[in-house]
Amino acid sequence: MRRVEHVMGFPVSLRIDDEGDFDAAADAVFAWLREADARFSPFKADSEVSRLDRGELREDALSADLLEVLDLCEHYRAATGGAFDVRLPGRGLDPCAVVKGWSVQRAAELLSAAGARRFCLNAGGDVAAAGGPWRVGVRHPEHADKLCTVLELTDGAVATSARYERGDHIRDGRTGRPATGLLSLTVVAPTLTEADSVATAAFAMGTEGVEWAAGLDGCEVFAVDAERRVLRTAGLPVAGARAAA
Template identity: 60%
Template sequence: MASCVEQVMGLPVSLDLRDPGDFSAAIEKTYAWLHDVDDRFSPFKPGSEVCRYDRGELSTRDLSGDMLEVLELCAYYERLSGGAFSARLPRCPLDPCAVVKGWAVQRAADILRAFGAETFCLNAGGDVVTSGEPEPGRPWRVGIRHPDAPGDVCAVVASRDGAVATSAAYERGEHILDGRSGRPAAGLLSVTVVAADLVTADALATAAFAMGGEGIAWAANRPGCHVFIVDEGRRVHRSPRLALA
């Protein structure tokens, strides 16, 4: 068993691992991976692969396989959302962060599993991957922050072997833009998506938030996904089969 937290990608990434045995090597490799992703994919570090590509110092053929995968994911979700989700807005530098975090943390969970970990919760600033049950018959409990009350939650998701991601403006202000207009997203206060993996959950939550009101039905109708969404009128939109704890 182990519990740890490190500051990575500008946010706390915590691990609650319940398997018996020594997983120190797995934990070290997991956080090393996340720090490496931060170095290579941050749009705020001039020497990162993202920044060098954006400045034209690297061509497509020079890019790493990881970078190509992330760019393909960005393009996929841009098409899927009709342009609301975009890693490259007009007059703005390339910023794939909305895909990178979910992709990186999901890969980190895969590293833990490769070392034999079966029961853990990996939480990256509220975006979570869970595996197994912390106790027999009991799921992991993932709180959704109340959009108007920082110290409160508005719901608690029950999660086993899945992922939960939330997009909102309460932490970083109007940082999510609608790629179709270039203006700050409007209409929603909080979008939580529950899916089988964090790549899907994180990207869909961001895309739905960017879409505004139309993103509610759009996200809810994605195969294998459930949503908990609070709109600007403080109305809750919840998938009927969303498991709450």
Template identity: 60%
Template sequence: MRFVEHVMGMPASIEVPDQATAGAVLDLLRDADRRFSPFRDDSEVSTGRYSRELADVLDLCGHYERETGGAFRVRLPGRRLDPCGVIKGWAVQRAADMLRAAGVTEYCLNVGGDIAAAGRLWSIGIRHPDEEHRLCAVLEIDGGAVATSGTYERGHHIIDGRTGRPATDLVSLTVVAADLTTADAVSTAAFALGTDGIAWAAAQPGCLVFAVDRDREVHRSADLDRMLR
């Protein structure tokens, strides 16, 4: 069964066996939004009352800040703490882990275009950077995660922490990985790095990359060819 709802500020499409399972996934995502959103005054992020889970997320953010030389950064001068570049993938991966622990073997969780899937071959489109109703590629995965950072919906919203200015070298960067925590964090961090981020992301353990730069040139990992339909 497929369920669609607005959660974490974006559309979520959840394909799971039944309504009760979908409800459990949505409850987990709503809880993550309530606790970790920088746009809520009562969240842990805004109040500074950090749980063990948020501390773990911030440790992960620190790892990617160091790995990118500060291009990926969740604390920018003059702005509040914003771990959104990691929280979404982390929360959806927790939902996927919950499903597996409950014995659910086939599912597809798509939150704002970041996807965790398992159980069969899934076809996942990568949107054309300029034309809303066209795809520039279709990936076929039989398990794992796909995350895309781009300028489709929110323009140049990813900031290069080294300069404090929007990252504009790329228009789209997709990462395929075994888990969505990694795929989401790597795609955001790589986008912040600009064109250097393509090779950086491809060098991350277990990650494959499909990127479109601002000149509309496509760059992709050679091993990704086996997944392209």
């Protein structure tokens, strides 16, 4: 089965290659993603995140899900020496860099729990996949119609942070200035929670983030820096020249 819906401000596509009826599982996936957007978006005034940011909720009244998200945010803030920070001065609380991968990973787990063994869930270019091989193209940071490389996934996730869609939207929390040392950075990891968070955190660090991400257990990295140099780890799962997912 294949389904595409617009959630969280971007298209989310689901492909399941198993035999059987997975309509209910797909319904649950998109329902959960809509719920996550409603609860954790800083752009929705009635979300739990917005209410916390306005001081309307005490820390001891937060949901277990939001506490988990905030714990992840703090983990990456500490791990990057403050480069990754969801509470930048002059800005409201914005955990989107963690929420996207975390929520899509949970959606992938819903599929697995429903018996799906071969699927690809693509959320605005960040991918969680199982039962591959799946081929995932990494977009060229300066040419939308070209690929830098093609990765092959069996069970795992790929996420990219870049400047090409939203400009210099990722800031280095240590300086408050836009992170401009890299054009794009892609992380392959066992889960999309990790791949997405690490990609954003490493991008915020600039070129030093490539080495930091590469040193994390289970992570492989492909990056293009501001000088157009390609940086990659030796274990990057590179496939052929054509993307099929």
